[in-house]
Amino acid sequence: MRAVTTSPAPARLHGLRFAFGTLTVLPARVARWDREAARAGMLCAPVAGLVVGLCAAAAGGLLLVLGAGPLLAAVAAVAVPALLTRGLHLDGLADTADGLGSGRPAEDALRIMKQSDIGPFGVLTLVLCLLAQVAALYELYGQGWARGAVAAVLAGTAARLALTLASRTAVPAARPEGLGAVVAGTVPPRAALTAAAVVLAGCAAAGAALPGAYDAVRHVLAALVALVAAEVLLRRCVRRFGGVTGDVFGAVAETAATAALVALTLG
Template identity: 60%
Template structure:
């Protein structure tokens, strides 16, 4: 499990962690640890938002700080995947040609537009959460990071094919077994529900915030699963870009739901 944890932090974050094992069993354990990576990254990303609010920065500035910090903590890896998948899906080309477009280093118009809208949605939703309270916004950053990485459990579930014979997608595709994913998912639900309750407890809205956190996670994963289905049908399987797009899709949807519950 420690090898899987190293693999998870080494591939899903900018943190300098030496990966000693690079094989499919370790990759499967790494994907099971992905929500824990999200928890760590979310906590780190929330720091600038909290500091900006303490220094009388506005909710929009705090939200921008959190989103920028999370992007920096991943080198923009998942955002790049989102843009590449948007270009691939929007190209209307055959699968092989669409995969070639996704692998290219440049970003097309579909990718730019999707990236812009996703970042705007994340910042707007998080700003609404920060308007409701500093800790409500900070928890939103954590929630988004955890929800995004939790979607990787679905993306790498047993039976999910890889679109390419090599690359990160081929390494992790189908490595997560359902009997392990279910307890991990339940643990993530419990932790986020408890966190939402604590954030809203001081104002007497603990149950509402807990429900919001649970629905945010479930909605985020559901949206990522829809994207996964589309990508498997379109490309024949997953790639590292598809997984990155799932992370950003889940995080964005979770933030929107959290803002509707906690920021209203």
């Protein structure tokens, strides 16, 4: 863990540093590692997700401009978020799947999740999740570069908004140490709902820019589906493990991103 230091910078700046420093590999010096900075950081998590989504959309769009097909664009749009997080969210998804699938008591399940190897549940979940993301983006890029790009941005932002909601005060930490313990229970419910409202408004605006008559509604619904899927997983993990961990946060983010992309292909 980084040492806590004092700084005259405003809380919002510390929050942005915390969000980018813990949720991405983008250069951001985390000057404070305390509950106040964690609260601001998790409220800024959708901003980090927006940047990750824009990078993913840019990679997919660049390949299309260079003459590649929608499948390669989809692969690039899935690969970029993985690279920008060092695969930590995907690793958390696999570890959480192993913990949930182990059938062991909470303490043993948490021990399984901390192991460096990935078990069969984790491998299967990881493969299916990535296949679903690529397949959904392939279909969306096939409908036009703009639709695929907006989907990539929405998925990245909704995934990090799910982390904001997972950090609300009613959700406990499963362990006394680690990232989960630092951020768990830091975000007041009203602040979390405000962040959700802002992101959903952004989803509506992005959808409205597309040519479809109901795209604004479709994109808001896709974000809501993502948040519901993430909440279902979060509650399952809290019941199973007694709280959240860094791995659970990664699983929540990947679940939300996948659900959002799949939802955009429906209807």
